[in-house]
Amino acid sequence: MQGHGYAQPVKRPPHPAWLVFLRVLFVATAVLSFGLLTWVLPLRLAVVTRKSLDWGLFAAVLAADILSVVLVGEDPSDDLSTPGGNLGMALLLGALAAGVVYYLVADIRHFQALRQAYAGAPGVPGTSGYGYPQAPAPFAATTGGHTPVPGPGPVAGPPIPHTPLPQPPSATPPPPQRPAPARIDQVRAELDELSDYLRKHDGHHDGSHEGGR
Template identity: 40%
Template sequence: MHGHGAAPPTRTSGTVITLRVLFAIAGFLSCGLLACVPLFRVAMLRGRWADWVLAWISVPLSIGCLAVVGSVPESDPRGDAALATVLILGAVSGAYFVVFDIRHHHGPPPTGTTPPQPSAYAPSQPGYGYPAAAPYPAVPPAPTPPNPYLPGPPSPQPQRPAPARIDQVRAELDELSDYLRRHEDGR
C-alpha cells in the first residue's frame, strides 16, 4: 500500500487518544455486546495466550448474558444479574484496555531492560518476502521514552538493488517465453 521501503503514516497524539476513548467505551455503551473489542485489541498488541483466551471467553459470556436478559421476564432477578454482569464486563474490559494501552505507549519502566521484539513487517523465515529494513541508528536514552505516534526526524532510506532471486525468476520467465514462441511458430 505504501510501497517498498516507505513507512506508514504516524499517528498524532490526538488520534491515539481518540482511538483509546473509542475502544474503551465500545464495550460499555453497547451494553456489553462489544466488550470483546478492547480485549481483542490488547490481545493483538500484547500477543499473550492469556489475553486471547480472555477475549474469546468474553464473546459467549456477553452473548449468553444478553440472551438471558431477553428471555426472562422483567421481574425475574436472573435478568438483573445477567444485565449487571454484561455491563460490568464491558466496563472492566474498557478499563483493562486503557491501563494496558497507556503502559504500552509509555514503554517499559526505566529500571528494567526488555529484549528486542521482532518486527511485524520482517519476514519470519529468511529468503521470503521483502528484505528487512535497515534498523534505525541507536539513539541515546532520553529521560522519558518517546511517543511512537509523534513524528520523529526523517530517516532517508537508500535505494536497494533488486534481489538476485527476482533476477533469476525474470530470466527463467524470459527463457520460458522464448521456448513457447518457438514451439508456437513450429505448428
C-alpha cells in the same frame, strides 16, 4: 563459526494522538452499546500485544457477553425483575466496567514500554517530531570498528654530548680609549716630580764624591 546475527528492528510506535483517538473510539463503542460490544476492547488489546493472556481475556469477555444476552433475552418480564434477567444485566455491566479499565491500563503500559524500547534502540534517528524523547545514538554501534591502541613510543638512545661551537673573533677591535685630560695632567705632574728627585739625588751624589777626594 557463526555470528550473533542481526537484531530485529524496533517498530516505531504510533503517534500519541492517534493512540488516544483509538482508545476513545473503542471505549465509546463498548459504552454506547450498553456492554454488548465489550469484547472489542480485549480483541483490540490481544491484536496489539499478541499475548496469550489477552487472547484468553477476549474469549472470556465474549462468552460473558453472549451469556448475558441470552439471560436477558429469556427474561419474560419487561423490567428484568427475574433472577436470570438480573444476573444477565449484572454480568453485562460488570464485564463492561472491568473491560474498559483493563483495556486502558494495559494499552497505555504496552505503548509506553514500546516507546522506551524504540528510543533506546541503536541507530534510531531523533524522534523529537513525534513526541518521544530523543535518544543519543551510541558511538560506533554498528560499524564494528575497533578503538586504536597506541603503540610503544620510540626507544630513547644514549645521550649525545653537546660540544659548544667556537665563537668567531670580532671583526673589528674596539677603538682604544683616550685617557682623560685630568689623567694626563696627573701623569705629567708625577713625571716632573720624578725628574726633580733624580736631579736632587744626582747632585747630592756628585758633591759627596768630590768631598771625598
